Amino acid sequence: MAGEDSPLLGSESSIRDNNRRRVEYAVKILALIGVVAAAIGVFFIRAPKIQVGSPEFPSLLGFCDQVAEVPAIQYLERQQELARTLAANNASALIAESGATMKYYTNVDWALSERPFVMVLKPDNSSKTGVSLTFVVPAFEALRAHENIEKAALPRSLNIKVVEWEESASPYEKIGSVLSPEGEIQLDIAIRLFLAEGISKLTPGRTIMASPEVQVLRMIKSHEEVEIMRCANHATVAAIKEVKKHVGKGISENEIASMTHKALQTAGLTETWVLALINERAALPHGEAGDHKLGDEGVVLIDAGGRLKGYESDITRTFFVSENPKEFNATIYEAWHTVKAAQSAVIEKATLNLPCAEVDTIARQIIDKASYGDYFKHRLGHGIGLEGHEQPYMVQSNTQQSLKSGMTFSVEPGIYVPHQFGIRLEDIVVMTKNGIELLSGGLANSPWEL
Ligand SMILES: *[C@@H]1O[C@H](CO)[C@@H](O)[C@H](O)[C@H]1NC(C)=O
Ligand SMILES: *[C@@H]1O[C@H](CO)[C@@H](O)[C@H](O)[C@H]1NC(C)=O
Numbered sequence: 001m002a003g004e005d006s007p008l009l010g011s012e013s014s015i016r017d018n019n020r021r022r023v024e025y026a027v028k029i030l031a032l033i034g035v036v037a038a039a040i041g042v043f044f045i046r047a048p049k050i051q052v053g054s055p056e057f058p059s060l061l062g063f064c065d066q067v068a069e070v071p072a073i074q075y076l077e078r079q080q081e082l083a084r085t086l087a088a089n090n091a092s093a094l095i096a097e098s099g100a101t102m103k104y105y106t107n108v109d110w111a112l113s114e115r116p117f118v119m120v121l122k123p124d125n126s127s128k129t130g131v132s133l134t135f136v137v138p139a140f141e142a143l144r145a146h147e148n149i150e151k152a153a154l155p156r157s158l159n160i161k162v163v164e165w166e167e168s169a170s171p172y173e174k175i176g177s178v179l180s181p182e183g184e185i186q187l188d189i190a191i192r193l194f195l196a197e198g199i200s201k202l203t204p205g206r207t208i209m210a211s212p213e214v215q216v217l218r219m220i221k222s223h224e225e226v227e228i229m230r231c232a233n234h235a236t237v238a239a240i241k242e243v244k245k246h247v248g249k250g251i252s253e254n255e256i257a258s259m260t261h262k263a264l265q266t267a268g269l270t271e272t273w274v275l276a277l278i279n280e281r282a283a284l285p286h287g288e289a290g291d292h293k294l295g296d297e298g299v300v301l302i303d304a305g306g307r308l309k310g311y312e313s314d315i316t317r318t319f320f321v322s323e324n325p326k327e328f329n330a331t332i333y334e335a336w337h338t339v340k341a342a343q344s345a346v347i348e349k350a351t352l353n354l355p356c357a358e359v360d361t362i363a364r365q366i367i368d369k370a371s372y373g374d375y376f377k378h379r380l381g382h383g384i385g386l387e388g389h390e391q392p393y394m395v396q397s398n399t400q401q402s403l404k405s406g407m408t409f410s411v412e413p414g415i416y417v418p419h420q421f422g423i424r425l426e427d428i429v430v431m432t433k434n435g436i437e438l439l440s441g442g443l444a445n446s447p448w449e450l
């Protein structure tokens, strides 16, 4: 085709031209090979450096592969326990929207939107299981609702009903059609106001917030739930320990955060989140990572977690980076040990039936005694499970709830001196009949050794 385009060229010049083109072509290929070879060379020479910035964390691979799901039968058992509790409360139903409570009782996932998708669970002596479970779902999404309910793989003995509400009609009337004519209707604490109002207008004087007896059911974890949370928290500690190996002079908070995300995800956690703060930035209990860099020495706080089989983890480690530990700032060193002593005291002294407020007091007394009381402004801890923060809360105002076997919560005292330093240590624990058990493997050993 090229010849036809240039009919004026003689055959000799055409051959010369072709030869020249071949030579040029060969030179280009050689040049390209050279560039590629050089790039590979540079890659190998620089490989160790690249690894520091973006390590692979092979030791974390498959960390929780052996952990079992919550067995299907447990969802039925939870529903039966709820039905018995409702009956004892003289209540005829619990209504919950999609979210943690629905997941807890039914294993059904449904993203919360403005269109109500609710579970109505009633005690029902006419059914074999003792419960009646109905989902009220948007009619145009009914097919997908059935799919998600199918995916939840609940025991066959549960006779699940699905009621559809049409977009142009009232969802409340459909919910009302499922309710018994008598007995109080308990509403999950997370239900939204428009739904609570819509339902209470239909059932005047009968709707109340979920009773304390119902609320406590989700706080008490089964063996399987505890084992999932144990692995999720062990994995989080292991991830922070791995990341620490790569934390040194010049690294930024953002770099620490992105490495931690990667480590957590390598360990199998999803929906990971990380706070990584350096030096005085750690005095902000919920500070956001930025471009701040670590100098020759300093204090690094990593608070991180993620989700495993639906359950959340949450661990904080504050560690020191320094050439000579003996010369490290004594004030900060002592503050670290005060926080650790507060954590240890809670783990040793908290007993069954101790009010949550007093669990907080155990830690607070130690921090007060070290004169840092004014710098420990948040509660000692929060419950954790399907939600990162859930009941029970270890806080001075929580005098009603006491520790029960199976409750899982964080123990996270802290000292935050604005513009100077911040220290927080956080571990997840489970209350047992024999006292508190750590779900994180162990508390940090020292500010250098996690
Ligand atoms: C439930 O109703 C029964 C009979 O009316 C009553 O004796 C009992 O005290 C009620 N229980 C609660 C928790 O309200
Ligand atoms: C169901 O049966 C149990 C025991 O037979 C009884 O105590 C309870 O009140 C009954 N509940 C309802 C809702 O009928």
Ligand SMILES: *[C@@H]1O[C@H](CO)[C@@H](O)[C@H](O)[C@H]1NC(C)=O
Pocket (backbone or CB within 6 Å): 329, 330, 331, 332, 419, 420, 421
């Ligand atoms: C130790 O750190 C505190 C808090 O940042 C600071 O006020 C103090 O000057 C430091 N001490 C030494 C010896 O550097």
